[in-house]
Amino acid sequence: MRKPIVAGNWKMFKTKDEAVQFVEALKAITPSSDKVDTVICASPILLDAVTETAKNSDIHIGAQNMHFEKEGAFTGETSPVLLQDFGVKYVILGHSERREYFYESDEFIAKKVQAAFDHQLTPIVCVGETLDEKEAGETTQKVEGQVQAALKPLTEDQVKQTIIAYEPIWAIGTGKTATAADANEVCGAIRAKIASLYSTEVADAIRIQYGGSVKPDNMEELMSQEHIDGALVGGASLQAESFGKLLEAAANA
Numbered sequence: 001m002r003k004p005i006v007a008g009n010w011k012m013f014k015t016k017d018e019a020v021q022f023v024e025a026l027k028a029i030t031p032s033s034d035k036v037d038t039v040i041c042a043s044p045i046l047l048d049a050v051t052e053t054a055k056n057s058d059i060h061i062g063a064q065n066m067h068f069e070k071e072g073a074f075t076g077e078t079s080p081v082l083l084q085d086f087g088v089k090y091v092i093l094g095h096s097e098r099r100e101y102f103y104e105s106d107e108f109i110a111k112k113v114q115a116a117f118d119h120q121l122t123p124i125v126c127v128g129e130t131l132d133e134k135e136a137g138e139t140t141q142k143v144e145g146q147v148q149a150a151l152k153p154l155t156e157d158q159v160k161q162t163i164i165a166y167e168p169i170w171a172i173g174t175g176k177t178a179t180a181a182d183a184n185e186v187c188g189a190i191r192a193k194i195a196s197l198y199s200t201e202v203a204d205a206i207r208i209q210y211g212g213s214v215k216p217d218n219m220e221e222l223m224s225q226e227h228i229d230g231a232l233v234g235g236a237s238l239q240a241e242s243f244g245k246l247l248e249a250a251a252n253a
């Protein structure tokens, strides 16, 4: 039985005061970490405030990106060393917005995935197809390729600990959700690919989230699917109340 994991990706939203108020409010309604892993992924400049506010709670803090180098002349970047130093536990890597707007390649993302493990950070690796790729019947091929490339540097034990987030790009922030059955089919294909690359044991252990217009009214159905182990949430993670409902649905799944 895989424990669900629900991560909020705040993207480039929230001031420091708003972030602290959110975490204070969420602390009061976060389900026990026995039932669900709760993660908030904030902008790097908010990480100090949110890790401090989330101390002694069941909320884990994540970053939305990082560089793979420990330090160096990389203006504007955030190192894994710094994330670790701030008490960050998770890092989203390869989000489609990073792949599209910042030209991140599969190879570049794989280096970050390895660097995450080198610094005791759990990577949440995003994969997903565009609408054109979906319509051309290329979804499985696309996500399997992204998964294989991202996991390539890892040991089997590290693969087991990795979180994969399947996020069809056409469903992100659009209000269009993949049907629960379609999302489950793609997550199942990802799991089958991992079984073929590693073993059934690894495939059974790895947690796969769905992301793309997840809301309190579709969460229960998504969580009832065999291969969906949680969600990566954008818009509905911005209010503690709606995010709390998603956590509750995951905890009761």
Ligand SMILES: O=C[C@H](O)COP(=O)(O)O
Pocket (backbone or CB within 6 Å): 009, 095, 167, 171, 172, 173, 174, 175, 211, 212, 213, 214, 232, 233, 234, 235, 236
């Ligand atoms: O990382 C989260 C995803 O991009 C989903 O965003 P959304 O829930 O606003 O569609």
